[in-house]
Amino acid sequence: MTESVSAPVPRPKPLLGASDIRALAEELGVRPTKTLGQNFVIDGNTIRRIVAAASVDPEETVLEVGPGLGSLTLGLLDAAREVVAVEIDPVLAARLPQTVQTWRPEQAENLHVVLADAMRVTELPAEPTALVANLPYNVAVPVVLHLLETFPSLRHGLVMVQDEVADRLAARPGSKTYGVPSVKAAWYGTMRKAGVIGMNVFWPAPKIASGLVGFERHEPPATTATREEVFAVIDAAFAQRRKTLRAALAGWAGSPAAAETALRAAGVDPSARGEVLDIDAYTRIAEAKAAS
Numbered sequence: 001m002t003e004s005v006s007a008p009v010p011r012p013k014p015l016l017g018a019s020d021i022r023a024l025a026e027e028l029g030v031r032p033t034k035t036l037g038q039n040f041v042i043d044g045n046t047i048r049r050i051v052a053a054a055s056v057d058p059e060e061t062v063l064e065v066g067p068g069l070g071s072l073t074l075g076l077l078d079a080a081r082e083v084v085a086v087e088i089d090p091v092l093a094a095r096l097p098q099t100v101q102t103w104r105p106e107q108a109e110n111l112h113v114v115l116a117d118a119m120r121v122t123e124l125p126a127e128p129t130a131l132v133a134n135l136p137y138n139v140a141v142p143v144v145l146h147l148l149e150t151f152p153s154l155r156h157g158l159v160m161v162q163d164e165v166a167d168r169l170a171a172r173p174g175s176k177t178y179g180v181p182s183v184k185a186a187w188y189g190t191m192r193k194a195g196v197i198g199m200n201v202f203w204p205a206p207k208i209a210s211g212l213v214g215f216e217r218h219e220p221p222a223t224t225a226t227r228e229e230v231f232a233v234i235d236a237a238f239a240q241r242r243k244t245l246r247a248a249l250a251g252w253a254g255s256p257a258a259a260e261t262a263l264r265a266a267g268v269d270p271s272a273r274g275e276v277l278d279i280d281a282y283t284r285i286a287e288a289k290a291a292s
Contacts, residue, residue: 166211237274
């Protein structure tokens with residue numbers, strides 16, 4: 001009787017560690033700045049955790065925002081067919097291909113670096129199907145919303161943001177953290193909290209924990225109202241979140257009476273507050289106002 005021999009488990013490919021990150025930064029004369037929200041991941045296991053949680057398919061094109069010195073980029077190249085990296089810092093953008101050539105020479109041609117502000121980018125060299133990024137805390141929500149609006153090919157993703165922002169993006173109606181980011185994100189897809197990342201895996205270490213938010217895209221609500229019209233209602237409803245919708249939407253509708261008319265036509269209680277409504281309710285309010 002012969003014993004079966006199991007195939008050896010392949011060792012994970014090396015990723016950038018703390019000493020590698022610091023050496024790269026010193027070589028480039030880079031000091032992480034608060035202005036750009038730069039906190040570089042220095043722990044390989046954290047990179048592997050993020051890539052695994054993102055559920056990237058080997059045939060996918062991944063959009064990465066703010067690749068920095070390339071720690072997450074290497075992990076994504078191991079999992080995906082290609083990576084489009086959008087970097088606002090020209091020094092970091094110029095160095096990234098060389099880092100990939102050194103650490104993943106067989107994947108070098110699968111990296112596309114775009115020197116641009118992710119808040120303004122409208123074209124990419126390849127059509128992305130997944131968004132995976134360690135986003136700067138100060139622009140995380142507008143970046144996510146802009147990319148989902150601009151690139152409908154994005155079907156799913158995982159972003160690392162400030163933990164508090166992660167809670168807001170994934171919040172459901174009625175919760176204390178539910179607000180403008182929660183409702184607008186729900187226009188594009190289903191958001192979920194996918195974990196918490198500690199502070200000691202970054203350089204420099206931030207003063208607060210980070211959260212992972214995963215999303216799956218779905219079609220926007222079926223509506224005759226435009227996205228801009230729906231988002232205008234959302235902004236108005238949360239601008240004065242302690243007020244009833246009748247009062248909060250008075251400026252948007254033209255008067256408290258007009259707001260009440262639109263709300264009743266949408267099947268919404270005028271005495272309710274914005275944090276109890278889901279995206280479909282906001283869509284109905286926008287439709288009712290447009291029809292009046």
